[in-house]
Amino acid sequence: MKTILEPSKDTWGSLCERGTKPMRELEPLVREVYDAIAQNGDEALYRYTRQFDGVDLSDLIVTADELRMAEQQVSEELKSAISLAKDNIYAFHTAQKVVGAKVETMPGVRCWQTFQPIEKIGLYIPGGSAPLFSTLLMLAIPAAIAGCPEVLMCTPPRKDGTIDPVVLYTANICGVHSIYKVGGIQAIAAMTNGTKTIPAVYKIFGPGNQYVTAAKSYATQLGVAIDMPAGPSELMVIADDSADPEFIAADLLSQAEHGPDSQVILLTPSQKLIESVKAKLSDQLENLPRKELASQALQHSRAVCFQDREDIAEFMNEYAPEHLIINTNEDTFYEDRVRNAGSVFLGPFTPESAGDYASGTNHTLPTNGYAKQFSGVTLQSFLKSITFQEIAPEGLGKIGRAIETMAAAEKLEGHKNAVRVRLNALKKNEE
Numbered sequence: 001m002k003t004i005l006e007p008s009k010d011t012w013g014s015l016c017e018r019g020t021k022p023m024r025e026l027e028p029l030v031r032e033v034y035d036a037i038a039q040n041g042d043e044a045l046y047r048y049t050r051q052f053d054g055v056d057l058s059d060l061i062v063t064a065d066e067l068r069m070a071e072q073q074v075s076e077e078l079k080s081a082i083s084l085a086k087d088n089i090y091a092f093h094t095a096q097k098v099v100g101a102k103v104e105t106m107p108g109v110r111c112w113q114t115f116q117p118i119e120k121i122g123l124y125i126p127g128g129s130a131p132l133f134s135t136l137l138m139l140a141i142p143a144a145i146a147g148c149p150e151v152l153m154c155t156p157p158r159k160d161g162t163i164d165p166v167v168l169y170t171a172n173i174c175g176v177h178s179i180y181k182v183g184g185i186q187a188i189a190a191m192t193n194g195t196k197t198i199p200a201v202y203k204i205f206g207p208g209n210q211y212v213t214a215a216k217s218y219a220t221q222l223g224v225a226i227d228m229p230a231g232p233s234e235l236m237v238i239a240d241d242s243a244d245p246e247f248i249a250a251d252l253l254s255q256a257e258h259g260p261d262s263q264v265i266l267l268t269p270s271q272k273l274i275e276s277v278k279a280k281l282s283d284q285l286e287n288l289p290r291k292e293l294a295s296q297a298l299q300h301s302r303a304v305c306f307q308d309r310e311d312i313a314e315f316m317n318e319y320a321p322e323h324l325i326i327n328t329n330e331d332t333f334y335e336d337r338v339r340n341a342g343s344v345f346l347g348p349f350t351p352e353s354a355g356d357y358a359s360g361t362n363h364t365l366p367t368n369g370y371a372k373q374f375s376g377v378t379l380q381s382f383l384k385s386i387t388f389q390e391i392a393p394e395g396l397g398k399i400g401r402a403i404e405t406m407a408a409a410e411k412l413e414g415h416k417n418a419v420r421v422r423l424n425a426l427k428k429n430e431e
Contacts, residue, residue: 001252001264001266001278001281001298001301001302001303002301002302002303003271003274003278003302003303003305004302004303004304004305005271005305006305006306006307007304012315012318015302015304015315015319016318016319016369018231018232018234018261018263018300018367018368018369019232019260019261019263019297019300020210020231020232020261020368023214023217026210026211026214027214027218029185029211030185030189030211030214030215030218031218033048033185033186033189033215034185034189034192034193034215034218034222036048037186037189037190037193037195038189038193041195041196041197042060042195042196042197042198044186045060045182045186045190045195045197045198046060048184048185048186049156049157049181049182049183049186052183052184052185052186053156053157053159053183053184054159055157055158055159055160055161056161057157057161057181058161059181060180060181060182060197060198061178061179061180061181061197062163062168062178062179062180062181066162066163066168067168067169067171067172067179069165070163070165070166070167070168070169070172071165071168071169071172073165073169074165074166074169078166079169081358082133082137082166082169082170082173084358085134085137085357085358086137086141086173086174088358088359088360089137089138089141089142089358089360089362090141090145091360092360092361092362093141093142093145093360093362093378093379094145094379096378096379096380097145097379098115098380100112100113100114100115100385101113106395106398106399107394107395107398108391108392108393108394108395108396108397108398109389109391109392109395109398109399110389110390110391110395111387111388111389112387112388112389113385113386113387113388114385114386114388115380115383115384115385115386116383116384116386117143117146117147117148117149117382117383117384118146118148118202118203118382118383118384119148119149119150119202120148120150120152120199120200120201120202120203121143121148121150121151121152121201121202121203121205121382122152122153122154122191122201122203122204122205123136123139123140123143123151123152123153123154123176123204123205123206124153124154124155124183124187124188124191124204124205124206124207124208124212124216125139125153125154125155125167125206126155126156126183126206126207126208126209126212127155127156127157127158127163127164127167127183130258130290131155131163131164131166131167132167132207133164133166133167133169133170134356134357134363135206135207135363135364136153136167136170136171136174136176137170137174138362138363138364138377139205139206139364139377140153140170140171140174140175140176141174142362142377142378142379142381142382143175143205143382144174144175145379145382146379146382146383148382150177150199150201151175151176151177152176152177152178152179152180152191152198152199152201153171153176153178153179153180154179154180154182154183154187154188154190154191154198155167155179155180155181155182155183155187156181156182156183156184156187157181157182157183161181163179163181180197180198182198184208184211184212184215185211185212185214185215187212188204188208188212188215188216188218188219189215189219191204191219191224192204192218192219192222192224193222200224201224202224202225203224203225203226203227203382204216204219204224204225204226204227205226205227205364205377205381206227206230206364207230207231207233207364207367208230208231209231209232209259209261210231210232210261212231213229213230213231213367213368216229216230217229227364227377227381228364228365228366228370228374228375228376228377229366229367229368229370229374230364230365230366230367231261231367231368232258232259232261232262232263232367232368233255233258233259233262233322233323233367234255234262234263234264234265234321234322234323234367234368235251235252235254235255235263235264235265235321235322235323235324235325235352236264236265236266236267236316236319236321236323236324236325236341237251237252237264237265237266237267237324237325237327238267238268238312238316238324238325238326238327238328238334239266239267239268239270239273239277239325239327239328240268240269240270240273240327240328240329240330241270241272241273242327242328242329243273243327243328243348244348245273245276245277245279245280246280246284247327247348247351248266248273248277248280248327249277249280249281249283249284250280250284250351251325251351251352252264252266252277252281252298252301253281253284253285253288253294254351254352254353255297255323255352256293256294256297256298256301257288257290257293257294257297258293258297259293259296259297260293260296260297261297262297263297263300263301264297264298264301265301265302265303265304265319265321266302266303266304267304267306267312267315267316268303268304268305268306268312269305269306269307269308269309269312270305271305274303274305277303278303281298285298309330309333309334312334313333313334313337316334316337316338316340316341317337317338317339317340317341318340319340319369320340320341320366320369320370320371320372321341321342321371322341322342322343322365322366322367322371323341323342323343323345323352323355323365324338324341324342324343324344324345325344325345325350325351325352326344326345326346326347327347327348331346331347340371340372341371342365342366342367342371342375342376343355343361343362343363343365343376361376362376362377362378363376364376364377365377393426396419396422396423396426397423397426400419400422400423401423403415403416403419404416404419404420404423407419
């Protein structure tokens with residue numbers, strides 16, 4: 001982890017760069033996979049699963065028998081933990097329900113709004129060495145609350161061609177309707193184009209590596225919506241000398257262990273804290289099962305020291321972290337200045353892991369600086385708003401002339417005429 005002291009503003013751009021490849025370098029492979037699946041469907045899915053995952057599958061669909069077996073393989077302790085997390089996530093997302101606006105903008109002119117669930121949802125759940133069943137909770141629960149009628153899931157198979165039992169158990173209790181053993185670019189392409197086995201969806205949710213992120217971006221070019229650009233995990237910690245270096249090191253490693261393309265940032269006014277945290281990082285890293293992955297992530301991670309807290313706040317917003325921990329004597333100062341972040345964790349006893357699993361907030365968040373434009377997943381992510389209006393004769397009489405004037409100014413005579421014929425009819429009826 002490199003230490004940088006009082007960097008000048010002209011270097012901030014480079015300090016905010018993530019350790020991922022530019023999208024233009026990934027797109028040729030993404031396009032190749034998309035084209036192959038569009039042309040060859042399931043056959044291409046089997047082929048890419050062999051090529052990328054090293055797995056030779058006989059079937060892409062998870063069966064009811066596999067779901068029953070998975071439930072028996074999950075310990076009661078883990079089931080209890082999942083139940084607690086599910087309840088909290090359900091409570092937080094249920095509280096996000098809103099009633100559509102209803103207003104009479106003027107006498108005789110009524111406008112209102114309703115919310116409808118998106119009908120076909122595709123969930124992507126990363127697998128491999130760290131099957132993220134927690135992500136499934138974060139996505140399937142709000143989809144169920146929203147009332148989405150069709151929710152399917154793609155997740156990469158293990159080397160033996162199976163899906164981790166806890167992923168299947170979680171999918172089953174959260175009401176996922178169908179599950180497919182496919183991951184990576186090919187999974188996103190299948191949910192975008194549709195194949196004989198996997199239906200096309202209207203919106204794709206879920207994080208993944210940089211290839212999955214590139215594949216989701218490409219899906220938008222083909223008319224399928226996505227939740228947000230959500231690539232490799234990242235964490236920023238703002239801390240001062242009041243913070244426990246052991247806590248900070250543990251927080252940094254909790255995200256670094258996701259993979260070699262993850263990134264963690266320590267932002268502090270204290271060089272002493274940086275040295276203390278680095279020492280704790282070395283100690284804790286030795287006991288981490290995913291030591292190699294975390295070590296690679298730390299190679300492109302940084303500890304940045306600013307004496308001025310205004311610089312810290314400004315750099316925080318420029319970086320726009322996916323996860324932001326604030327652990328200082330001046331938490332309120334920084335909290336009030338957060339403009340760009342996916343999710344914020346305040347105080348010494350609020351580890352980022354809490355949001356990942358069980359506090360109730362959603363952990364599907366924008367990365368790579370996209371927190372400047374995107375929010376994390378909410379209940380509204382699974383809904384679409386539809387507006388209605390109904391105009392009585394009285395109302396058209398009040399706004400009709402204004403509509404005609406505006407339409408004429410835009411040289412749209414057809415728009416003007418649609419009002420004129422009605423106003424003429426009303427006038428005739430009055431005679």
